[in-house]
Amino acid sequence: MTDLVPANGYTDGDVDTNDSCVPSLESLAAERFSRRQTLLGGAGASAMAFLGTSVLAACGPDDANNAPVVTAGQNAATSAGRVVTLTGNASDEHGIKSTAWSQTSGPDVELVGTGYTVTFIAPGVDAPTDLVFAFRATDRFGKSSTATTTVRVSPAVLGFAAAPKNLNDIVTVPAGYSVTVMTRVGDPIAAGVSAYANNGTDTDFARRIGDHGDALIFFGLDSAGARDDTSSARGLMVQNHENLSDQYLHPGNPSPSPRPQAEAIKEIEAHGVSVTEYRDSGDRTWSYVQDSGFNRRITPNTPMTLKGPAAGSAMMVTAYSPDGTAGRGTINNCANGLTDWATYLTCEENWAGYFGRDASDATARTARELTALARYGVTSTTGNYGWSSVASADTTFTRWNASVIGASASADFRNEPNQYGWVVEIDPYDPASAPRKRTALGRMGHEGAFLRTVEGRKVGVYMGDDARREYLYKYVSNATWDPADADATDRLGVGDKYLDDGALYVARFNADGTGEWLPLTFGQVPNRAASGSFPEYVFADQADILINARLAADAVGATPMDRPEWTAGNPVTGEIYLTLTNNNASNRPLNGTDAANPRHYGDPKLSGSTSFGNPQGHIIRLRETGGDTAATTFAWDIYLFGADSADADSNVNISGLAANNDFSSPDGLWFSRTSNPAGxxxxxxWIQTDDGAMTDRSNCMMLAALPGTVGDGGAVTITNRDSTGATAQQATIAGAPATAASLRRFLVGPVECEITGVDTTPDGRTLFVGIQHPGERGTPTAPSSNWPDSQSGSVAATVRPRSAIVAITKDDGGIIAL
Structure with a gap:
């Protein structure tokens, strides 16, 4: 907080000594307090309020020739996002009737408070900027005086002491911040649903918060319950539910196959997305509304509409949708995206493992089908949780068997895997709306979908495919962005306009710091070459290319990356950031590096073994040519390299990380909202981690950064080393080294968690963060974490952990992290 200390000037004023009139109580009080201004500041005004302003009248207006003496405090300097206090001072022998602060120049700010003291939050600026304020005092005769003060605001700086690395079972934040636990696994979000017992006996997850909370977004509501993008006191929290800690979901460990129906339905319903109303009861005191009419669970059983070029394809036909235009549900929802028209994009990531195929299914498939199934990893004979083993003919369970069983695709679920791997658009404000799967954006292991709009240009959506040696994609709409569409009431209809008709591209990164967007358009994509035991793949049409986007990206020669995860865009520069979480030696060997994925090294683990490859990941960024979302070329560099500062040499710790900002395996990535100074x-x-390489030193974490721009560093040559001691040189382009001023650890999570999901209220004064799967390696009787119960103190060792969202606020009410 920045306080402006008032300049206390002493004055006797102009005391009336005419003994022909009895002096008023007000003038006596004013004289008394004027002699004590150095100590008491504005106490005279308080005294006047106590004594009243009409106890006795003075003799007449001739006794009030002088205006009040006022000061507005000393000039001061601060930085964007800080809370600034203005304190005025006034004295008058006749008493002060009113005071007021106003702003006379500079970017507009909201002055909070009345009387002598007001506060405001310093606005976001890109250069030092002066704000001038006037303090005016008026006495009981209407005489006024004004004084001014100037506050110089500089660009934002990180304003907190770095949180230390630790292995504690709490969410650790810097001094001056507070943590409130919000919605947790199993919390009821409908009237009449019982509180969560957290012992494995709970049911009805279609009306409870799901498991493994992941990416999240806050959508504002006004007091009447209508969409309000500026509201920071009421809103809808939309969160993905990626996976399960199934050992805590049931009374004991889950039953083996054949799976009990009750266990399977609980596991299915615990996936998907939740919409929950959050409210601030005052001063950022947050809670959720269990019986809100907006609350909703979207699960793998929720009806969906298929949209875009692949809808209606023969490859989308199932027993549920004989015409291939509808489907059920969404699963393994990881990262997300936000549209300018206030809808939520949820991304289906590791969906392939949920499907099982009978051992005999291979003989019933064509070579093309087998190639596609293998390329996406639909190769299990049981599926992740064995849901198809439930002894029931209910398609809720049988659809997880992707085998050829019936006489045609409309008689079984052989094509059910083709209905997953999409970006799904949800209208959080309309609980009755059916989500829409946007097939024009391609099918893959979607991690995130960052959407960028520029007036009069095409809409761009940037997407990572989160698997080792997969690709970065971009979708470009055919329609140009019209800002009027941001306020449309038919929000999913706007999605139809921009997200169903466009072109899909995949990235190729060149060694010289340039790159190309390669179109995945039928007629421009060659046949995918034969590989291993699989023959050449010939694309049939655009739907085939979108359903098998990985095969198309292979065919055009895209650059395989080190697990492309979240995408985010700098709202000022337009540059796009991509987290590359990590890779191992089999996928990134010594002779398999390239400029965009340049490291191969060994990292010591807690067990004493060493992991080789790129175990700590990096963050790459790119700048579109001309700043145009539709550009087909770009420039790039590597913004940051993950490393443990305690044991990494200069060939690993290329970004110069130190103890206050080192990190490993970047995952979540998000730029602050432009509605407040942080954006x-x-x-x-914000950078979040999903780490396995540095967990001997610290739990997963979140860092705050003030990044530069593409090209702020330079060329680097790395000496890589493998497990035999062999070395190889790799040239790359690195961004400027990190410093404590540009990168700092803000949060450390509880034991065995992943930090994933981040957003703020529009005013930037409440930060929401997702804490996923704490204690993931524990057992039902011996959990390895007791969070979130442990956040408030010691708890019984048998208390089961739960994924949850936390709300973090700054104790002085300022912008988080600044």
Whole structure:
């Protein structure tokens, strides 16, 4: 907090000594307090309020020739996002009737408070900027005086002491911040649903918060319950539910196959997405509304509409949708995206493992089908949780068997895997709306979908495919962005306009710091070459290319990346950031590096073994040519390299990380909202980790960064080393080294968690963070974490952990992290 200390000037004023009139109580009080201004500041005004302003009248207006003496405090300097206090001072022998602060120049700010003291939050600026304020005092005779003060605001800086690495079972944040646990696994979000017992006996997850909360977004509501993008006191929290800690979901460990129906339905319903109303009861005191009419669970059983070029394809036909235009549900929802028209994009990531195929299914498939199934990993004979083993003919369970069983595709679920792997658009404000799967954006292991709009240009959506040696994609709409569409009431209809008709591209990164977007358009994509035991793949049409986007990306020669995860865009520069979480030696060997994925090294693990490859990951960024979302070329560099500062040499710790900002395996990535100073001027970037390489030193974490721009560093040559001691040189392009001023650890999570999901209220004064799967390696009787119960103190060792969202606020009410 920045306080402006008032300049206390002493004055006797102009005391009336005419003994022909009895002096008023007010003038006596004013004289008394004027002699004590140095100590008491504005106490005279308080005294006047106590004594009243009409106890006795003075003799007449001739006794009030002098205006009040006022000061507005000393000039001061601060930085964007800080809370600034203005304190005025006034004295008058006749008493002060009123005081007021106003702003006379500079970017507009909201002055909070009345009387002598007001506060405001310093606005976002990209250069030092002066704000001038006037303090005016008026006495009981109407005489006024004004004084001014100037506050110089500089661009944002990180304003907290770095959180230390630790292995504690709590969410650790810097001093001056507070943590509130919000919605947790199993919390009821409908009237009449019982509180969560957290002992494995709970049911009805279609009306409870799901498991493994992942990416999240806050959608504002006004007091009447209508969409309000500026509201920071009421809103809808939309969160993905990626997976399960199934050992805690049931009374004991889950039963083996054949799976009991009750266990299977609980596991199915615990996946998907939740919509929950959050409210601030005042001063950022947050809670959720269990019986809100907006609350909703979207699960693998929720009806969906298929949209875009692949809808209606023969490859989408199932027993549920004989015409291939509808489907059920969404699963393994990881990262997300936000549209300008206030809808939520949820991304289906590791969906392939949920499907099983009978051992005999291979003989019933064509070579093309087998190639596609293998390329996406639909190769299990049981599926992740064995749901198809439930002894029931209910398609809720049988659809997880992707084998050829019937006489045609409309008689079984052989094509059910083709209905997953999409970006799904949800209208959080309309609980009755059916989500829409946007097939024009391609089918893959979607991690995130960052959407960028520029007036008069095409809409761009940037997407990572989260698997080792997969690709970065971009979708470009055919329609140009019209800002009027941001306020449309038919929000999913706007999605139809921009997300169903466009072109899909995949990235190729060149060694010289340039790159190309390669179109995945039928007629421009060659046949995918034969590989291994699989023959050449010939694409039939555009639907085939979109359903098998990985095969199309292979065919055009895209650059395989080190697990492309979240995408985010700098709202000021337009540059796009992509987290590359990690890779191992089999996928990134010594002779398999390239400029965009340049490291191969060994990292010591807690067990004493060493993991080789790129175990700590990096973050790459790109700048579109001309800043145009439709550009087909770009420039790139590597913004940051993950490393443990305690044991990494200069060939690993290329970004110069230190104890206050080292990290490993970047995953979540998000720039602050432009509606507050953290997203203006030099926007704040949040980085979250899903780490396995540095967990001997610290739980997973979140860092705050103030990044530069593509090209702020330079060429680097790395000496890589494998497990035999052999070395190889790799040239790359690195961004400017990190410093404590540009990168700092803000949060450390509880034991065995992943930090994933981040957003703020529009005003930037409440930060929401997802804590996923704490204690993931524990057992039902011996959990390895007791969070979130442990956040508030010691708890019984048998208390089961739960994924949850936390709300983090700054104790002085300022912008988070600044």
């Amino acid at each position: 203006q001027g030099k926007p704040l970037l």
